[in-house]
Amino acid sequence: MRTTVRKLLDDQRTRILLNLADVDYIDSSGIGELVSAYTTAKGRGGELKLLHLTKKVHDLLQLTKLFTVFEVYSDESTALKSFQLAASSEP
Amino acid sequence: MGTDPKHLEITLETQVESVNLAEEMCIRVAEAAGFGEDDCYKIGMSVREGVINAFHYGNKERPDKKIHLAVDLTNDKMIIHVLDEGTGFTLSDVPDPLAEENLLSTSGRGIFLMRAFMDEFDVVSGRTGGAEIVMAKKLPLQENPGTNGQGSQGASPQQGA
Numbered sequence: 001m002r003t004t005v006r007k008l009l010d011d012q013r014t015r016i017l018l019n020l021a022d023v024d025y026i027d028s029s030g031i032g033e034l035v036s037a038y039t040t041a042k043g044r045g046g047e048l049k050l051l052h053l054t055k056k057v058h059d060l061l062q063l064t065k066l067f068t069v070f071e072v073y074s075d076e077s078t079a080l081k082s083f084q085l086a087a088s089s090e091p
Numbered sequence: 092m093g094t095d096p097k098h099l100e101i102t103l104e105t106q107v108e109s110v111n112l113a114e115e116m117c118i119r120v121a122e123a124a125g126f127g128e129d130d131c132y133k134i135g136m137s138v139r140e141g142v143i144n145a146f147h148y149g150n151k152e153r154p155d156k157k158i159h160l161a162v163d164l165t166n167d168k169m170i171i172h173v174l175d176e177g178t179g180f181t182l183s184d185v186p187d188p189l190a191e192e193n194l195l196s197t198s199g200r201g202i203f204l205m206r207a208f209m210d211e212f213d214v215v216s217g218r219t220g221g222a223e224i225v226m227a228k229k230l231p232l233q234e235n236p237g238t239n240g241q242g243s244q245g246a247s248p249q250q251g252a
Contacts, residue, residue, distance in 0.1 A: 027143070
């Protein structure tokens with residue numbers, strides 16, 4: 001994931017929506033990777049948002065207070081529109 | 092599983108494959124002890140975090156050092172010990188991962204997760220001089236024997252190469 005995110009950012013694809021529908025298990029290292037991807041994207045002027053969290057990942061993000069950090073969506077079109085809205089409000 | 096206390100010990104190599112091995116072993120013990128799927132997940136995750144802690148922070152990923160895992164099943168709880176061969180640490184020195192300044196840290200959540208998922212948690216100085224994580228989960232009530240401990244998704248062997 002780290003390599004993929006960095007590659008996307010290198011290619012100037014800075015609005016990243018990470019679909020976690022198939023991720024039903026994540027440990028503290030995985031959480032660290034998500035945070036790293038988030039901060040890397042932010043640091044390079046991009047955004048990283050999360051889509052389709054499974055219950056365990058959802059609960060872990062709540063437990064670690066990261067639910068307040070990440071933008072999380074359950075609907076892909078709504079998530080994609082959020083990027084467009086953000087882009088249209090940019091100066 | 093009966094009510095007689097049981098003790099299981101395994102010495103693990105300081106290698107990343109030990110993490111899955113320890114997790115799987117403890118999940119199987121937890122299932123056999125009657126824990127339900129959610130508790131097995133929490134026990135497995137806690138063991139995972141404990142062994143990662145020993146592997147990375149305790150033994151500094153040095154292959155000449157070992158990780159000592161022990162499981163005790165008593166009448167009322169499952170107790171897990173994870174002992175490394177490092178220099179130990181003080182629990183109160185571990186930063187709070189929920190503090191505003193640590194929220195975006197890429198590490199430091201393992202202890203927090205073990206505390207959250209287990210009923211008892213402590214770190215003591217072990218016989219090796221390293222840190223010994225001691226954590227316990229109360230056994231489920233045995234009102235409906237045979238209905239607990241089934242269907243854990245993580246129960247299949249996943250030992251690495």
